[in-house]
Amino acid sequence: MTASQGEQLPIRTSEEVVVVRxxxxxxxxxxGFSIIDQTKVVxxxxxxxxxxxxxxxxxxxxxxxxxxxERRGLRLTFEDSGxxxxxxxxxxxxGYTTGxxxxxxxxxxxxxxxxxxxxxTVGHGTKVVATKxx
Amino acid sequence: MERIPILKMGDCLxxxxxxxxxxxxxxxxxxxxxTRISQTKAKAVLIDISALEIVDxxxxxxxxxxxxxxxxxxxxxxxxxMRPAVAxxxxxxxxxxxxxxxxxxxxxxxxxxxxxxxNRSRHDRESR
Ligand SMILES: Nc1ncnc2c1ncn2[C@@H]1O[C@H](COP(=O)(O)OP(=O)(O)OP(=O)(O)O)[C@@H](O)[C@H]1O
Ligand SMILES: [Mg+2]
Numbered sequence: 678m679t680a681s682q683g684e685q686l687p688i689r690t691s692e693e694v695v696v697v698r699x700x701x702x703x704x705x706x707x708x709g710f711s712i713i714d715q716t717k718v719v720x721x722x723x724x725x726x727x728x729x730x731x732x733x734x735x736x737x738x739x740x741x742x743x744x745x746x747e748r749r750g751l752r753l754t755f756e757d758s759g760x761x762x763x764x765x766x767x768x769x770x771x772g773y774t775t776g777x778x779x780x781x782x783x784x785x786x787x788x789x790x791x792x793x794x795x796x797x798t799v800g801h802g803t804k805v806v807a808t809k810x811x
Numbered sequence: 812m813e814r815i816p817i818l819k820m821g822d823c824l825x826x827x828x829x830x831x832x833x834x835x836x837x838x839x840x841x842x843x844x845x846t847r848i849s850q851t852k853a854k855a856v857l858i859d860i861s862a863l864e865i866v867d868x869x870x871x872x873x874x875x876x877x878x879x880x881x882x883x884x885x886x887x888x889x890x891x892x893m894r895p896a897v898a899x900x901x902x903x904x905x906x907x908x909x910x911x912x913x914x915x916x917x918x919x920x921x922x923x924x925x926x927x928x929x930n931r932s933r934h935d936r937e938s939r
Contacts, residue, residue: 691834698831698865716865716896720904723867727834771905781868785904 680752683741688755690735694726697738701753704740708751710811718751718809721786725755725805728782732775733759733803743808750791750810761799769795815840817847823924824848824886825917827859837873844877848884855924856881859917861892871906878911887927888912891920 684704686697701722705715722738729736736757743752762768769787774780787793792808813836818825824847826840844856856877860866866874878888891914893901901908914920 695831695833702864713896713899716894716900717903720865720867720900723865723869724904727867727869779868779872779906781905785868785906788903788905789900 678743678745680741680743683739685737685739688726688729688736688738691727691730694723694730697726698723701740701751704742704751705809708742708749708811710751710809714809714811717789718753721789721807721809722753724782724786725753725807728805729755729757729759731778733757736802745810748810750808752806752808755805755807756802757804758802761801761803762795762797763799765795765797812836812839814843817843819847819851819853822852822854823921824851824853824856825859826856827862829862831864832870834869837870841873841877841880845880845884848881848886854886856886856888857891857917857920857924858888859891859920860897861894861916863894863897866893866897866901866906868904868906871901871904871908874911875908882910887924889914889920889923891915891917 684700686700687693688697698719702715702719705718710718726738736755739754741752743750767773769783771784772780786807790807791810794806797803815826815828826844848856874890881888889912893913912923914923
């Protein structure tokens with residue numbers, strides 16, 4: 678798998694969550710995604726970007742166009758130095774929230790993407806890598 | 812901060828969301844609508860989201876909150892113009908928007924409000 682092009686953005690405020698949505702949309706269009714897949718990727722990006730702001734006090738996203746053989750895809754890497762997630766399996770359950778959300782962000786965005794990997798260390802931060810193939 | 816305008820048409824409030832709302836804007840709209848419903852005694856709220864390219868869990872929750880708040884204030888809410896891709900994505904995300912009625916466009920939304928039992932029974936009461 679190789680990354681051909683990419684862009685990194687800060688995510689500190691809810692305004693910047695909107696900027697991330699718009700950037701991801703642009704990349705999804707460039708990758709040739711269908712309207713439905715564009716909508717899924719942008720929605721997942723919105724959830725993950727919001728988590729970065731709300732649960733970790735901010736972080737970054739790296740948006741990359743990737744290829745694997747003939748396949749083209751978009752890989753989103755969200756990184757923060759927040760409190761981390763003690764139990765990832767639990768956090769991925771529909772309806773699980775430590776805040777006042779619906780607890781759908783992580784589980785829902787996992788369903789919307791093709792690959793979804795969370796790594797997190799309590800006290801150090803969280804990294805979510807989410808990929809959508811065309 | 813930029814605000815989403817709320818239009819009054821008869822006893823109906825019409826909101827057309829035309830920008831990609833950040834979270835604070837969505838919360839402000841929720842508050843503004845609640846205030847306007849109680850001030851104007853509106854009987855219905857029509858929210859046109861045909862310009863929205865995504866509805867994530869936050870916007871979805873706000874729409875549900877508005878419908879719930881409106882119901883308590885004796886008004887009904889109809890969500891109109893949701894794009895097919897948005898509907899598909901919302902379901903996969905796990906949001907079903909319980910208690911929110913939907914219509915294809917503003918015109919059909921208006922029809923739905925006119926035909927609703929709540930409206931008819933009020934009309935009956937008023938004509939008695
Ligand atoms: N970047 C993060 N850093 C620390 N904790 C996180 C992070 N992302 C998610 N979590 C934890 O995982 C839980 C589940 O996240 P999820 O996005 O599914 O729900 P939520 O954000 O609480 O609510 P919703 O997204 O539905 O508004 C969160 O409540 C939080 O405890
Ligand atoms: Mg979340």
